[in-house]
Amino acid sequence: MTDLALESVTKRYDGTTALESIDLEIRDGEFFTLVGPSGCGKTTTLRVIAGFEEPTEGTIRFDGRETTGVPPEERDVGVVFQSYALFPHMTVAENVGYGLRFRDPPEGTSEDERIAELLELVDLPGTEERAPTELSGGQQQRVALARALAPEPSLLLLDEPMSALDARLRESLRRQLKRIQSDLEITTVYVTHDQAEALAISDRVAVMSDGRIEQVGTPEEIYREPATRFVAEFVGDNNVFEGRVLERDGEGTSVDVDGDVFRLPPLETDADRLTFCVRPEALSRAVEANRLEVDVETSEFLGESVRVHGRRNGTPIVLRVSDPPTGETITVGFDPEAVHVVDG
Amino acid sequence: MSVSASDRLAGVRAWLAGRALVLTALATAAVLVVMLYVPVGVVFSEALFVGDRLSIGNFRAVLTDPFYLGVLAPVFADPLAIGTHLGALVGWLASISVSLSPAFPWLALEVPDVRLGLFGFTAYQATLSTIASVVLGLPAAYVLANYEFRGRRTLRSLTILPFVLPGIMVAVGFYATFGRTGTLNSLLGLAGLGPYPFLGRYPLAVVIVAHAFYNAPLVARITVAAWESVDVRTVETARSLGASPRRAFRDVVVPQLLPAVLTGALLTFVFTFMTFPIVLALGGLQLATVEVWVYDRIRRLAFAEAATLAVLETIVTLSVTYAYLRYESAQAGMSRAASPPPREQLFPDVRTALTPRRLAILGYGVVAAIVFVGPLASLIVGSVTDGSGFTLRYYAFLLERQVEGASFQTRPWPAIRNSLLFGVATLAVALPMGVVISVLTARAGRLGTVVDALAMLPLAVSGIVFGIGLLQGLVFGIALPGGWRLQVTGAVAIVAAHAVAAYPFVTRNVSPLLADLDPAMVESARALGATRARALLDVELPLVASGVVAGAAFAFAISIGEFSSTVILAAGSETYTMPVAVERYLGRRPGPAIAMGTLLLVVTAASFVVVDRVGGRFERD
Known part of the structure; x- marks a missing residue:
C-alpha cells in the first residue's frame, strides 16, 4: 500500500534533542518495529510520522510525497495507543465507525457492514452495542485496532499497544495482530520497549538509543549480528x-x-x-x-x-x-x- | 479545467472547518482586548495622566491624604523624615498601657486609637472578615472530611453556592435578619426583649458576618479538598514509626492542610478587600471601603480620583494574588493522594452522640445553620411580614409599581426580564470563550501558563474598576484614528461585562477535566480524520460535559448576581437588572427591596435547579 521514508529527521524540544537525524526506509506491506529503552525517541518517531508533531529538520515521505505541514487527519494513518484511547461516551460500534464519518467505507460496503467486518476480524463479533468500559483490556485494545483499521488507512501505527496487558494475553494478541497485518498487507510501524516482542513479531527492526538508530535489520540479524555493543546488550x-x-x-x-x-x-x-x-x-x-x-x-x-x-x-x-x-x-x-x- | 463556484465554496468551508478553533480563539482574544484590557487600561491612564501629561500627581494627592491613608499619609508625604515617623511610632508605643483589669482576672491591653484611613479601614475589615471566615470554615472542613452522614456529599457541593449568590441579595438577607424589624428582633420580641438596633449600632459586625457567609464555605471547600487528598498511608506510616494519633495529625496532616487554609484565607482577604454590595447595602458611606468610595466618586463625576483609588486598590489585590500564586506554585505537586482517610459515622448510635466531640459538632451545626440559612430564610420571611405579622403589601407594591410606575421609575418586570436576557446572552458569549481558553491552556506548557494568567485577570480586578473602565472607555467612546469611534453601550456593554466576569468560572470548571483526558483520545480522533475543532466537539466536549454544564451554571449565576459593574453601566438607563433594582429600592423602601430580593433568590434557585436537572453537578474535584 505505502512505503515510508524518513530523511535526516531531527526533533528538538527547547534545548533537548529527542531525535538526531533519523534515516529510515520502511517498505510497502512491511511490519517494522522501533525498539529501545524508554526515552530513546521511538514514540517521538511514531508521532512525527503520524503528524502529531512536526520534525524540527528533515522530511518524511509517504510513497515519495512529502508530508510536511499535512495535519494528522489528512495523512491517512491508523493509530493505536497503549492506553487504547477508546471514546468512553460512544459504543463499540460508534468507536469503530468514527473514522467512517470522514472517509467512506470501501465500495459496496455499508458503514454497519464495515463495522461488523472489522469486529469479526479482531474476533469480537456482536459487541457493537457494548460500552468500551464493559470490555476487558485485551478486548478494548482489539476494538482500538478495529477502529484504526476501519477507514482502510494506508499506514498502521502502533504505540506500545500491549504494554498494559498481562504476559499471556500479550502473546495471543501478538499472534492475532501479526495474522491481521499479513492478511491485510498493511505497512505497519510498531513501537515497543520489549525486545523479545520486537523479535517475535517483526519483519524488520530498528533498535534506537538516545535519539539515534543503532541498527536496522531482520530479527535474526539483530540477534545474531548486533552492530553495536548497545544492541548486543539490549537485545536478549x-x-x-x-x-x-x-x-x-x-x-x-x-x-x-x-x-x-x-x-x-x-x-x-x-x-x-x-x-x-x-x-x-x-x-x-x-x-x-x-x-x-x-x-x-x-x-x-x-x-x-x-x-x-x-x-x-x-x-x-x-x-x-x-x-x-x-x-x-x-x-x-x-x-x-x-x-x-x-x-x- | 476550471474550478466551479461550488467547489470554491466547499474549499472555503473546509478551510474554515480546519481553522474553527483558531478563529474562535482569535474572537475570544478580541473580546478580551476590547472588553477587558482596554477598559482596565483606560482606568490606569485616567489615573496616570493629568491633562495630557504623565504625572504622579493623582497618586500623590491620594497617598498623602490622611483621609485615605490615615497615619501612613505623613510617611508618603515626606518619606525621608524617618526620624519624625519613628518618633511618632515610639510615642504611640509608649502610650500602650498594660493594666490588671479589676473586672476580669486577666491583663488588659489598652491601645490608643490609630487613624486607619480608607485603605487602612478596608484592610482592617478584610482582616477581621478573613479571621471570621477561617474560624467558621475550618470546623465545617473537619466535619465534612472526617465524618460520614446523610447529605454529606450534598452539603459539600453546596459549599460552592454562597460564592455565586448575588451579593446584594445576601446583603438584603442580612438586612432582613438584623434590621430593626428583622427576624432576629421578631424572635427576641417573642421573649419580650428588644427591639435592638443591631445594624445601626454594630454595622461592622454585621458586615463581617455577611463576609463570613460568603467566604467561610470557600475556606471549608478548599480545606476539605486538601484533607481528602491526604494519603492515609502517610498517617499510617507515621503511626507505625511511633507517633500517637495526635502527633501524627500534627506532623503529617496539618502540614498538608496548611497551604489550603492559607489559600482560603488569602482569597478571602482579596475578596473582602474588594467588597462592594454588602458594605454599600449594610454600612453605606459610614463604613466606606475603597470600593464604595470609588463608586461614590463616580457618582460625583470625580473620575480621576475614582480611577486613582481603583488603581491603588488593584495594586493591593494583585500583589496579594501574586504572592498567593507564587506560594501555590511552590506548593504544587506536593501531594496527590491515591487513598484518602476513611470517614467515621457522624452519629453511629444514640450513645456516642453524647460524647463531647459530637456535642461540639452539633453546637457548631446550629451556629452554621443560623449564619447560612438564617439570612436566606429571613429574606423570605421578611418579604411577607412586617412588624405586626403576615402581609403581602410589599409584593403588592411591586405589582403596583409595575402597572402604574412611571418610565423613569424602577419597575420589577424589566429588571427580571433584563436579568434573564443578560444571563442567557452571557452564557452564549462566556461558554465558548471559557472553553477555548481551557483548550488552549490545558496542555500548552509555559505559554499556556501566561495565557492562563492573562485570562484570569477578571478574578483579581474588582467589578467597580472594570465598571469605570467600561463606562469611561467604551460607553463614552474611544476616538480611533481616521475619525472612527469605538463605542459600546447599553445592553451590549452589560453583557460584555458579565461575560468577562463569568468566563473564568467556565475555564476553571472545564480545565481540570480537560487536563485529565487522555491526549491519545484527541490524537486518535485526528488520525481517523477529524479536524482539531471536530475532535473537540466529538470527543472532548462530551467527556467534559459535566464541567461545561457546571461552568454554565456559574456563568449564568454570575450574570444574574453581578452588581458592581452593572450598577455603573445601568445608571439612569432602562437596562437595570434585579440586583440593581434591589439596591434602588433599598434606599427608601426596605420592604419592597426584601420582596425583590426574594424574587432574585427564586430566579437564582430556579436556574440552579434547571442546570442540575439538565445533568450538571456543581461539584468538581
Missing part, C-alpha cells in the same frame, strides 16, 4: 568481553581478556582492542575451548532451562544451563565460531 541476554589482541595468524586471533587468553576466528579488523560477545546459550560446560570460571551468584529456574547469573573477575556473566549448578563456581567454554565482534 548477552556476555560482552573487551580485550587486547595478542596475535593474529591464519587460523585465528588470540585475545587477552583480563588475563584469560581466548581464541577467536580470523578477523578482518586490525584494531588493537576488541569488543566481542557470546550468547549465554553458547557458553557450555561441554565445550573444551576458551574455558572460563564463573562465580555463581543467582540462578533462575525458567522451565526448559536455568539462567545463571555470575561473575568472572568481577564482570557479570549470564549462562543458560539445563540443570541448576551445584557448586559455588561453574566452568564453561565457548566455540570460537560462536563469537560475534561488535563496534566498541
Whole structure:
C-alpha cells in the first residue's frame, strides 16, 4: 500500500534533542518495529510520522510525497495507543465507525457492514452495542485496532499497544495482530520497549538509543549480528568481553581478556582492542575451548532451562544451563565460531 | 479545467472547518482586548495622566491624604523624615498601657486609637472578615472530611453556592435578619426583649458576618479538598514509626492542610478587600471601603480620583494574588493522594452522640445553620411580614409599581426580564470563550501558563474598576484614528461585562477535566480524520460535559448576581437588572427591596435547579 521514508529527521524540544537525524526506509506491506529503552525517541518517531508533531529538520515521505505541514487527519494513518484511547461516551460500534464519518467505507460496503467486518476480524463479533468500559483490556485494545483499521488507512501505527496487558494475553494478541497485518498487507510501524516482542513479531527492526538508530535489520540479524555493543546488550541476554589482541595468524586471533587468553576466528579488523560477545546459550560446560570460571551468584529456574547469573573477575556473566549448578563456581567454554565482534 | 463556484465554496468551508478553533480563539482574544484590557487600561491612564501629561500627581494627592491613608499619609508625604515617623511610632508605643483589669482576672491591653484611613479601614475589615471566615470554615472542613452522614456529599457541593449568590441579595438577607424589624428582633420580641438596633449600632459586625457567609464555605471547600487528598498511608506510616494519633495529625496532616487554609484565607482577604454590595447595602458611606468610595466618586463625576483609588486598590489585590500564586506554585505537586482517610459515622448510635466531640459538632451545626440559612430564610420571611405579622403589601407594591410606575421609575418586570436576557446572552458569549481558553491552556506548557494568567485577570480586578473602565472607555467612546469611534453601550456593554466576569468560572470548571483526558483520545480522533475543532466537539466536549454544564451554571449565576459593574453601566438607563433594582429600592423602601430580593433568590434557585436537572453537578474535584 505505502512505503515510508524518513530523511535526516531531527526533533528538538527547547534545548533537548529527542531525535538526531533519523534515516529510515520502511517498505510497502512491511511490519517494522522501533525498539529501545524508554526515552530513546521511538514514540517521538511514531508521532512525527503520524503528524502529531512536526520534525524540527528533515522530511518524511509517504510513497515519495512529502508530508510536511499535512495535519494528522489528512495523512491517512491508523493509530493505536497503549492506553487504547477508546471514546468512553460512544459504543463499540460508534468507536469503530468514527473514522467512517470522514472517509467512506470501501465500495459496496455499508458503514454497519464495515463495522461488523472489522469486529469479526479482531474476533469480537456482536459487541457493537457494548460500552468500551464493559470490555476487558485485551478486548478494548482489539476494538482500538478495529477502529484504526476501519477507514482502510494506508499506514498502521502502533504505540506500545500491549504494554498494559498481562504476559499471556500479550502473546495471543501478538499472534492475532501479526495474522491481521499479513492478511491485510498493511505497512505497519510498531513501537515497543520489549525486545523479545520486537523479535517475535517483526519483519524488520530498528533498535534506537538516545535519539539515534543503532541498527536496522531482520530479527535474526539483530540477534545474531548486533552492530553495536548497545544492541548486543539490549537485545536478549548477552556476555560482552573487551580485550587486547595478542596475535593474529591464519587460523585465528588470540585475545587477552583480563588475563584469560581466548581464541577467536580470523578477523578482518586490525584494531588493537576488541569488543566481542557470546550468547549465554553458547557458553557450555561441554565445550573444551576458551574455558572460563564463573562465580555463581543467582540462578533462575525458567522451565526448559536455568539462567545463571555470575561473575568472572568481577564482570557479570549470564549462562543458560539445563540443570541448576551445584557448586559455588561453574566452568564453561565457548566455540570460537560462536563469537560475534561488535563496534566498541 | 476550471474550478466551479461550488467547489470554491466547499474549499472555503473546509478551510474554515480546519481553522474553527483558531478563529474562535482569535474572537475570544478580541473580546478580551476590547472588553477587558482596554477598559482596565483606560482606568490606569485616567489615573496616570493629568491633562495630557504623565504625572504622579493623582497618586500623590491620594497617598498623602490622611483621609485615605490615615497615619501612613505623613510617611508618603515626606518619606525621608524617618526620624519624625519613628518618633511618632515610639510615642504611640509608649502610650500602650498594660493594666490588671479589676473586672476580669486577666491583663488588659489598652491601645490608643490609630487613624486607619480608607485603605487602612478596608484592610482592617478584610482582616477581621478573613479571621471570621477561617474560624467558621475550618470546623465545617473537619466535619465534612472526617465524618460520614446523610447529605454529606450534598452539603459539600453546596459549599460552592454562597460564592455565586448575588451579593446584594445576601446583603438584603442580612438586612432582613438584623434590621430593626428583622427576624432576629421578631424572635427576641417573642421573649419580650428588644427591639435592638443591631445594624445601626454594630454595622461592622454585621458586615463581617455577611463576609463570613460568603467566604467561610470557600475556606471549608478548599480545606476539605486538601484533607481528602491526604494519603492515609502517610498517617499510617507515621503511626507505625511511633507517633500517637495526635502527633501524627500534627506532623503529617496539618502540614498538608496548611497551604489550603492559607489559600482560603488569602482569597478571602482579596475578596473582602474588594467588597462592594454588602458594605454599600449594610454600612453605606459610614463604613466606606475603597470600593464604595470609588463608586461614590463616580457618582460625583470625580473620575480621576475614582480611577486613582481603583488603581491603588488593584495594586493591593494583585500583589496579594501574586504572592498567593507564587506560594501555590511552590506548593504544587506536593501531594496527590491515591487513598484518602476513611470517614467515621457522624452519629453511629444514640450513645456516642453524647460524647463531647459530637456535642461540639452539633453546637457548631446550629451556629452554621443560623449564619447560612438564617439570612436566606429571613429574606423570605421578611418579604411577607412586617412588624405586626403576615402581609403581602410589599409584593403588592411591586405589582403596583409595575402597572402604574412611571418610565423613569424602577419597575420589577424589566429588571427580571433584563436579568434573564443578560444571563442567557452571557452564557452564549462566556461558554465558548471559557472553553477555548481551557483548550488552549490545558496542555500548552509555559505559554499556556501566561495565557492562563492573562485570562484570569477578571478574578483579581474588582467589578467597580472594570465598571469605570467600561463606562469611561467604551460607553463614552474611544476616538480611533481616521475619525472612527469605538463605542459600546447599553445592553451590549452589560453583557460584555458579565461575560468577562463569568468566563473564568467556565475555564476553571472545564480545565481540570480537560487536563485529565487522555491526549491519545484527541490524537486518535485526528488520525481517523477529524479536524482539531471536530475532535473537540466529538470527543472532548462530551467527556467534559459535566464541567461545561457546571461552568454554565456559574456563568449564568454570575450574570444574574453581578452588581458592581452593572450598577455603573445601568445608571439612569432602562437596562437595570434585579440586583440593581434591589439596591434602588433599598434606599427608601426596605420592604419592597426584601420582596425583590426574594424574587432574585427564586430566579437564582430556579436556574440552579434547571442546570442540575439538565445533568450538571456543581461539584468538581
